[in-house]
Amino acid sequence: MISTNALTKRFGTQIAVDALSLEIPGGQIVGFLGPNGAGKSTTLKMLTGMLEPTSGSATICGFDLTRESIEVKKRVGFVPDSGAVFESLSGLEYLTMVAALYGIPEESAVERIKQFITFFDLGFDTLTDKLLGAYSKGMRRKVVITAALLHNPPVVFFDEPLDGLDANAAVGFKALIQTLAHEGKTIVYSSHILDVVERVCDRIIIIDKGKLLLDGKPDELVAQHNSGTLEKLFTHLTGGDELERRAEDFAKTFRK
Amino acid sequence: MSGQRNFLDRLMSKSSTGVVTPEQALRRLYLTLFLRGRSARGIKLGSSPTSIGRKLATVLSFYALFGLFSLSFIHQKVFLVATFAHAMTFVFLGLFVATTAGEVLFNKEEGDILLHRPIQPRVLLWAKVSVIVRVSLWLAGAFNLVAFLVGATASDGSWMFVPAHALSTALEALFTASTVVLVYQLCLRWLGREKLDTFMTATQVIGSVLLVLSGQLVPQLMIRNTGTSFVSVNHWWIGFLPPAWFAGFDDALAGSHAMASWGLAILGLAVTGVVVWLAFTQLADSYQSGLQSVAESSTSKPSRTRRNSIVALTRIPPLSWWLRDSVSRASFVLTAAYLLRDRDVKLRVYPGLAPMLIMPVITMLPGRNGGMSTGAFGVAFAGCYVGLVPLLALGMLEFSQQWQASDVFRLAPMKGPAPLAHGARRAVLFLLAFPLLCVFAAMALAFGRNASELILLLPGIIALPIFAMIPCLNGGGIPFSRPTDEGKAAGRNFKSIGVMFSSAILAGIAAFAYKASWFNFFLAGEATVVAVAYFAMRASVTNAHWKPIE
Numbered sequence: 048m049i050s051t052n053a054l055t056k057r058f059g060t061q062i063a064v065d066a067l068s069l070e071i072p073g074g075q076i077v078g079f080l081g082p083n084g085a086g087k088s089t090t091l092k093m094l095t096g097m098l099e100p101t102s103g104s105a106t107i108c109g110f111d112l113t114r115e116s117i118e119v120k121k122r123v124g125f126v127p128d129s130g131a132v133f134e135s136l137s138g139l140e141y142l143t144m145v146a147a148l149y150g151i152p153e154e155s156a157v158e159r160i161k162q163f164i165t166f167f168d169l170g171f172d173t174l175t176d177k178l179l180g181a182y183s184k185g186m187r188r189k190v191v192i193t194a195a196l197l198h199n200p201p202v203v204f205f206d207e208p209l210d211g212l213d214a215n216a217a218v219g220f221k222a223l224i225q226t227l228a229h230e231g232k233t234i235v236y237s238s239h240i241l242d243v244v245e246r247v248c249d250r251i252i253i254i255d256k257g258k259l260l261l262d263g264k265p266d267e268l269v270a271q272h273n274s275g276t277l278e279k280l281f282t283h284l285t286g287g288d289e290l291e292r293r294a295e296d297f298a299k300t301f302r303k
Numbered sequence: 304m305s306g307q308r309n310f311l312d313r314l315m316s317k318s319s320t321g322v323v324t325p326e327q328a329l330r331r332l333y334l335t336l337f338l339r340g341r342s343a344r345g346i347k348l349g350s351s352p353t354s355i356g357r358k359l360a361t362v363l364s365f366y367a368l369f370g371l372f373s374l375s376f377i378h379q380k381v382f383l384v385a386t387f388a389h390a391m392t393f394v395f396l397g398l399f400v401a402t403t404a405g406e407v408l409f410n411k412e413e414g415d416i417l418l419h420r421p422i423q424p425r426v427l428l429w430a431k432v433s434v435i436v437r438v439s440l441w442l443a444g445a446f447n448l449v450a451f452l453v454g455a456t457a458s459d460g461s462w463m464f465v466p467a468h469a470l471s472t473a474l475e476a477l478f479t480a481s482t483v484v485l486v487y488q489l490c491l492r493w494l495g496r497e498k499l500d501t502f503m504t505a506t507q508v509i510g511s512v513l514l515v516l517s518g519q520l521v522p523q524l525m526i527r528n529t530g531t532s533f534v535s536v537n538h539w540w541i542g543f544l545p546p547a548w549f550a551g552f553d554d555a556l557a558g559s560h561a562m563a564s565w566g567l568a569i570l571g572l573a574v575t576g577v578v579v580w581l582a583f584t585q586l587a588d589s590y591q592s593g594l595q596s597v598a599e600s601s602t603s604k605p606s607r608t609r610r611n612s613i614v615a616l617t618r619i620p621p622l623s624w625w626l627r628d629s630v631s632r633a634s635f636v637l638t639a640a641y642l643l644r645d646r647d648v649k650l651r652v653y654p655g656l657a658p659m660l661i662m663p664v665i666t667m668l669p670g671r672n673g674g675m676s677t678g679a680f681g682v683a684f685a686g687c688y689v690g691l692v693p694l695l696a697l698g699m700l701e702f703s704q705q706w707q708a709s710d711v712f713r714l715a716p717m718k719g720p721a722p723l724a725h726g727a728r729r730a731v732l733f734l735l736a737f738p739l740l741c742v743f744a745a746m747a748l749a750f751g752r753n754a755s756e757l758i759l760l761l762p763g764i765i766a767l768p769i770f771a772m773i774p775c776l777n778g779g780g781i782p783f784s785r786p787t788d789e790g791k792a793a794g795r796n797f798k799s800i801g802v803m804f805s806s807a808i809l810a811g812i813a814a815f816a817y818k819a820s821w822f823n824f825f826l827a828g829e830a831t832v833v834a835v836a837y838f839a840m841r842a843s844v845t846n847a848h849w850k851p852i853e
Contacts, residue, residue: 095419098595120421127415133332135339147328148420178339180786 048073048202048233049094054103056089056257063089065257066103071235071250073201076228078248078265079237082285086257087237088128091204094235095125107202121149124195128206128237130188134180138169138190141179142197149198156197163193166223167216184211192220202233209240221247245277255285325422329430333407337434359441366395366445373450381457381464381558385550388450388468389475393546395446396439396479404483407431414594424591429583432480439476447472454553463557471552471571478545478575485582488589542570613639625729630717634726635733638700638782642734648783651699656692656735663688663743667750679817682756684810685743686763691806692739693731693771700727701774703783712781713849721845724780728771736767758822762813763806765829772840778847 049071056064064086071077081087092098094105096116105112108122132141139160146156164174167189179187188211195203205224209217224234224247238244244251245265253261261268261284265277274280282290323331338359372391376384408431417427447468454464541547551567558564616622616639617632626632641648663685703709712723744757774780816825 092419097414097418099592117421117423120419123419125419129412129415131412131415133336133416135336136332140335143323144328144332145420147323148325148417148422150322150325152322 048075049105049107049235051094051105052103054090054093054105055101056086056093056098057101062257064093064100064254067254067257067259068103069252069259069262071233073233074228074231075250076224076234076236076248078244078251079235079254080239080241080244080251080281081254085255085285087254088206089257090254091125091127091206091235091237095123095204096120097125121198122201124198124200124203126188126192126195126203126205126208128210130184130191130210132179132187132191132194135178137176137178138174138182138186139171141190142174142194145194146197151198159197160193163189163196166219167193185213185216188212189216196227201231202235203227204235204237206237207239208236209238209243217243241276241278241281251277253281253284260284326426326430329422329427330433333431333434334437337403337407337438363441363445366442367448370446370449373447373453377453377456378458380554381454381460382550382554382564384450384454384457384460385464385468385471385553385558386547388447388454389471389546389549389553390544392443392446392472392475393479395442396476399439399442400435400479400483404435404480404487407435408484408487409594418591418594424589424594425583425587427594428484428587428590432484432583435480436476439480440473443472443476454557457558459558461557464553467553467556471549474552474571474575475546475549478549478571478578481575481578481582485578488582488587488593542567545571545574548574613643622733626726628722628725630715630722631726631729634723634782635730636726638727638730639734641700641703641783642730645703647704648700651702652696652735656695664746667743667747667752679756679759680810680814682743682747682752682759683762683813683817684807685747686740686760687766687806687810687813688763689736689740689743689760690763690766690770690809692736693728693767694773696731696735697724697727697771697774697780700731700782701780701785703785706784706786709781709784712784719846719848720778720781721775721847723782724775724844727780727782728775732767732771736771740764759813759817761826762809762829765826765833766809768837769833769840772837772844775844776840776847777843778850780844 049069051067051069053066053068054064055062055066067086067090079087079090089098093100094107094112096112096119099113107119110118110122112119133144136144139157142160143153143156146153146159151159160174161171164171169186169189173182173186174190179190182190188208192205192208195205203224208220212220221243224236228234228249236244236248248265251261251263251265251268252259261280263271269275269277269280272280272283274283369391373384373388376387408428451465451468454460454468455462457464548567548571551564552571554561554564555568613636617626617635622635626635642652663681666681666684712720717723740760740763744760747757747760748754813822813825816822
């Protein structure tokens with residue numbers, strides 16, 4: 048489903064993603080991890096056609112990312128971490144607009160939207176009466192997730208999808224992505240909430256400074272490194288070993 | 304949440320009839336965004352259409368009202384009427400397009416919403432431009448309502464003027480929008496993403512200021528020269544003026560039918576064709592990379608010197624005395640930084656203040672054959688204009704694309720926004736009003752006014768604290784705390800015009816007092832009124848509480 052070969056992105060002299068090569072088959076939920084500034088969002092933006100790679104190549108569902116970007120985009124859903132929406136549209140207006148961009152007829156789109164809002168426990172009135180600017184962060188996130196799945200894409204990228212969702216919605220969302228994976232969809236899930244990633248994902252990819260550090264099944268990786276938990280493995284790999292001491296030092300500054 | 308299995312498959316089972324095409328969806332989207340603005344907090348959908356319709360109708364009415372200037376050309380030649388109408392239309396549309404296009408064409412937040420959707424860059428570009436052109440045509444249509452009548456009844460006119468002028472105005476709108484798009488595309492090619500933002504800002508600000516200035520000058524020049532040969536199809540240089548191409552179109556079809564007019568019309572058609580072709584075919588494919596570039600980076604880093612200089616300024620007297628309160632000082636630095644760095648703010652503030660420059664300059668200019676000079680009135684008028692700078696600027700500085708960041712003000716332990724408003728007010732006075740005052744004083748001397756007449760600047764200076772305090776009343780004047788609203792861009796020009804008239808009244812009274820030798824009494828009276836009003840207003844501002852977010 049997703050294949051990258053030495054995918055690289057440079058911003059001036061800074062290398063954000065450094066020759067990343069991956070193979071992700073269909074039906075897999077892949078946790079895409081890394082510390083802040085590791086290049087996760089840049090990678091996701093390249094794979095969704097939002098950013099042009101500086102070098103290297105990638106294919107999604109067999110379509111070349113740079114040469115057949117429209118075909119790639121038709122097959123990809125993306126939930127960006129910004130959760131950006133057009134705030135002066137109502138939820139329904141926004142979602143029907145997104146549906147139209149994928150060629151989904153308005154009637155079908157409204158039917159699909161109704162299914163999603165039932166799933167997310169949103170009222171249809173909310174979707175029609177309020178502009179998105181007035182939505183809570185969680186409600187807005189639900190709309191963004193709906194917009195990403197509306198065209199039934201075979202590949203879905205989630206960048207911090209749980210941000211703002213309440214506990215029930217988060218539980219439902221985790222069940223949803225597992226269901227989608229069982230149906231053959233490829234899910235790439237980028238998050239800093241490691242215990243969720245550990246429970247949901249079949250495979251973990253950890254990058255830092257744009258480079259691939261680890262790739263494998265979560266339990267196998269934890270066992271291989273004798274780290275006990277994914278969190279400990281992650282902090283060990285990404286230079287977070289001294290976090291407790293640094294926290295203690297920081298706390299001392301308040302005692303002065 | 305049961306029944307998730309095959310849930311998306313069920314969703315996909317609908318037939319695919321009645322599809323709204325991506326082109327239609329995007330056009331609808333951008334028109335809605337234009338009419339409603341891009342940001343909304345706590346707004347219910349049901350309440351927005353009425354206010355939008357009313358706002359738009361008001362703006363269009365103002366344009367139609369301003370179009371009454373065309374009556375100055377009644378029974379003149381078609382070419383003269385059309386040149387005036389097209390020149391003013393060009394100014395209005397240029398101003399509108401320059402101030403809105405940057406935001407519409409290269410919106411940073413849009414990248415996360417649209418760039419991963421299957422949309423061709425050309426389709427996205429066309430959707431945006433079609434909305435810009437459509438709104439431009441509304442504005443142009445409103446302004447030209449009277450011009451249609453004046454042109455049709457011109458000395459060499461006919462009913463054909465109406466369709467001819469409608470067509471040429473549409474062409475002019477297309478030319479204006481395409482030119483702006485072309486400039487952006489070329490900037491992307493030649494300058495790259497690092498310099499794009501800076502260049503866009505500079506181009507838009509300078510372009511907008513020049514357009515506003517020419518908007519003031521064109522009617523002045525043309526009305527003063529009506530009946531002369533100033534505007535003639537036979538001048539060699541007329542072909543360099545875009546409005547003359549479209550006026551030539553009108554004249555060729557519905558006026559003198561002169562060969563020179565046909566030449567201008569063909570030139571206009573050819574240039575518009577080339578610009579449209581370049582902007583929407585040759586360079587359209589680079590539009591997506593342009594959008595990506597804008598989304599990739601923030602604005603270029605301000606130099607360390609400039610960053611430090613703003614803060615350093617607040618540490619040395621007299622500013623350090625004036626900004627003793629830490630919140631006011633922080634607000635001063637914030638406002639100053641945005642006035643110097645932020646594209647959105649610069650585009651709103653500087654073109655909005657541009658009319659401040661031209662009208663006092665015109666009134667201070669020495670007249671030809673001694674006939675045009677407005678003497679004492681000119682200097683007093685300039686002084687009053689300075690007083691109006693903070694009134695307008697503070698109003699404009701309330702808006703920002705980063706308005707949501709202003710939540711931090713509400714979180715701070717302050718009972719109301721007064722210290723923030725005071726900081727912003729002082730930044731505007733220090734960075735905009737005082738330099739402008741110095742410029743006007745220098746101009747007055749340069750134009751041969753007697754140094755003693757500089758005292759006529761005082762009525763404006765005395766009124767400064769009042770003008771600057773007005774936007775801060777009732778919890779207002781909080782910098783960058785409200786969402787920008789593109790729909791208001793067109794209306795802002797008319798706020799400036801309203802301001803011009805009111806300042807003329809104060810200047811008129813001051814000049815009359817100066818000539819009648821009771822200027823000192825006038826100043827004393829004004830100072831007393833201002834002092835009382837200032838302290839009352841200051842108390843009101845200090846006691847104001849936060850406005851509800853909605």
